[in-house]
Amino acid sequence: MIQICNNNKTYAQTDDELREIDSEWCSYGDTIHYDEVPFVYRDCEGSFMYDANDVKYLDLQMWFASCNLGYKNKRVRDAVVDQLDTLPQISSRFLYDYKALLSEKIGKANLKRFNEKGRVQFNVGGSQATEDALKLIRNYTHKNRMFAFFGAYHGRTAGAACMTAGYRYREPFGHFSDEAHFVPYPYCFRCPYGQKCDSCDFFCVKQLRREFEDGCSGLYNPKTKSSAYGAFFVEPVQGSGGYIVPPMGYFKELKKVLDDFGVLFVADEVQMGFYRTGKLWSIEHFGVTPDVITFGKSLTNGLNPLAGMWAKEKLINPSVWPAGRTHSTYCNNPIGMRAGYEVMSIFEENEEKFEKEIAEKGKYFLNGLKYLEKKHKTIGTVDGLGLALRIECTKEDGYTPDADLCHKIQQEGYRGTLKYKGERCGIILNNGSHYKNTLTLVPPVTISYEEIDMAIDLIDQLFTRFSA
Numbered sequence: 479m480i481q482i483c484n485n486n487k488t489y490a491q492t493d494d495e496l497r498e499i500d501s502e503w504c505s506y507g508d509t510i511h512y513d514e515v516p517f518v519y520r521d522c523e524g525s526f527m528y529d530a531n532d533v534k535y536l537d538l539q540m541w542f543a544s545c546n547l548g549y550k551n552k553r554v555r556d557a558v559v560d561q562l563d564t565l566p567q568i569s570s571r572f573l574y575d576y577k578a579l580l581s582e583k584i585g586k587a588n589l590k591r592f593n594e595k596g597r598v599q600f601n602v603g604g605s606q607a608t609e610d611a612l613k614l615i616r617n618y619t620h621k622n623r624m625f626a627f628f629g630a631y632h633g634r635t636a637g638a639a640c641m642t643a644g645y646r647y648r649e650p651f652g653h654f655s656d657e658a659h660f661v662p663y664p665y666c667f668r669c670p671y672g673q674k675c676d677s678c679d680f681f682c683v684k685q686l687r688r689e690f691e692d693g694c695s696g697l698y699n700p701k702t703k704s705s706a707y708g709a710f711f712v713e714p715v716q717g718s719g720g721y722i723v724p725p726m727g728y729f730k731e732l733k734k735v736l737d738d739f740g741v742l743f744v745a746d747e748v749q750m751g752f753y754r755t756g757k758l759w760s761i762e763h764f765g766v767t768p769d770v771i772t773f774g775k776s777l778t779n780g781l782n783p784l785a786g787m788w789a790k791e792k793l794i795n796p797s798v799w800p801a802g803r804t805h806s807t808y809c810n811n812p813i814g815m816r817a818g819y820e821v822m823s824i825f826e827e828n829e830e831k832f833e834k835e836i837a838e839k840g841k842y843f844l845n846g847l848k849y850l851e852k853k854h855k856t857i858g859t860v861d862g863l864g865l866a867l868r869i870e871c872t873k874e875d876g877y878t879p880d881a882d883l884c885h886k887i888q889q890e891g892y893r894g895t896l897k898y899k900g901e902r903c904g905i906i907l908n909n910g911s912h913y914k915n916t917l918t919l920v921p922p923v924t925i926s927y928e929e930i931d932m933a934i935d936l937i938d939q940l941f942t943r944f945s946a
């Protein structure tokens with residue numbers, strides 16, 4: 479049946495017809511059925527998505543941080559169209575221009591930032607980048623055990639799920655391989671050690687050092703000076719864990735411990751990379767040079783699956799990481815490479831502008847959130863780094879996590895029943911965190927100040943709707 483909508487666009491199926499097909503033919507194993515009745519949207523542009531009735535939704539989720547430059551970015555689109563017309567397909571077995579050029583661009587960007595020569599290996603998605611980083615570390619260190627954080631999310635493929643903290647991601651399947659040794663994230667609002675951030679003197683890092691120093695803790699053999707662990711997988715700002723920003727000195731302290739005990743440092747920038755926090759990589763804020771960086775998502779601004787890892791030369795040079803160590807049919811796909819090259823070029827050409835603007839817009843957004851925190855008792859805390867922002871939903875005591883409120887607010891935003899300047903609209907929010915009570919705000923880095931005002935107004939309406 480043809481559905482003709484308010485906007486005079488026609489769609490071959492109504493939203494309900496699509497849901498019927500989905501319920502009969504689609505596996506429920508992905509995340510669409512986190513919602514009992516899937517929400518359907520039909521278009522996107524800039525900071526907005528649109529439903530079949532052309533109601534617009536301010537998107538503060540951006541395909542889980544995959545479209546940092548906003549939807550339908552013209553430059554990236556034109557590059558992809560050009561690639562479709564020139565070399566749309568080529569086996570990953572062969573070299574072509576943009577594969578080499580994108581690797582060079584990322585390699586030179588890191589050389590400039592960290593004064594480290596490295597190389598790039600591509601794969602299809604962020605989880606596969608985690609898998610490849612695991613193989614790279616195991617290949618180099620001959621250690622199969624890794625550290626990761628409580629609240630970590632490094633993907634859901636079999637190996638990556640062992641680095642992702644939540645047991646729910648493994649419970650139905652049993653254990654795949656060597657599960658990470660999970661240690662507490664510097665989540666200062668809810669410090670797992672009951673410390674206060676301004677007086678703790680990095681208690682959590684000292685705790686880890688104590689574990690290493692204890693010859694019977696299982697982490698280290700002082701006689702052979704050998705750690706049982708190859709690397710620590712780190713999200714410099716924890717993404718799915720709730721956009722938690724560690725105190726600025728934290729990673730320098732952690733790195734000292736890892737260096738002292740011979741453990742490598744992997745920065746997972748899949749979600750926080752590509753200027754989400756106002757820098758190419760979020761680890762840059764913390765003054766630490768990682769041994770490996772994994773990336774994905776916004777590399778192509780959502781136009782084709784592509785992810786990868788950069789590693790220091792000593793880990794990835796051809797004598798230690800020769801041909802065939804990893805591969806996937808689509809790992810070097812030309813559409814993704816061309817999109818990635820254009821995204822990197824846009825950021826490179828406007829580096830100073832993005833750094834300045836994202837920091838300023840982030841501050842402006844955070845000030846708006848602080849106003850809401852004062853106004854609503856059910857906002858426990860707000861925080862952010864650049865345009866990676868967070869709101870913790872709590873009971874009226876301002877501390878007890880309220881996952882139900884967080885869920886309701888998110889769902890209400892998807893329904894498109896809010897109003898801004900007299901016009902019907904909605905808002906797309908994501909939720910995450912250790913207690914499922916945190917709204918993670920992921921606007922495009924191109925968001926305007928007017929759109930930030932709109933966001934604050936809509937979030938205000940949502941908290942007001944659900945206040946007692």
Ligand SMILES: Cc1ncc(COP(=O)(O)O)c(C=O)c1O
Nearest residue numbers: 603604605631632633717748749
């Ligand atoms: C930090 C981080 N690492 C890895 C992944 C996995 O990426 P993908 O979903 O592309 O497999 C994600 C996805 O959300 C992520 O946020």
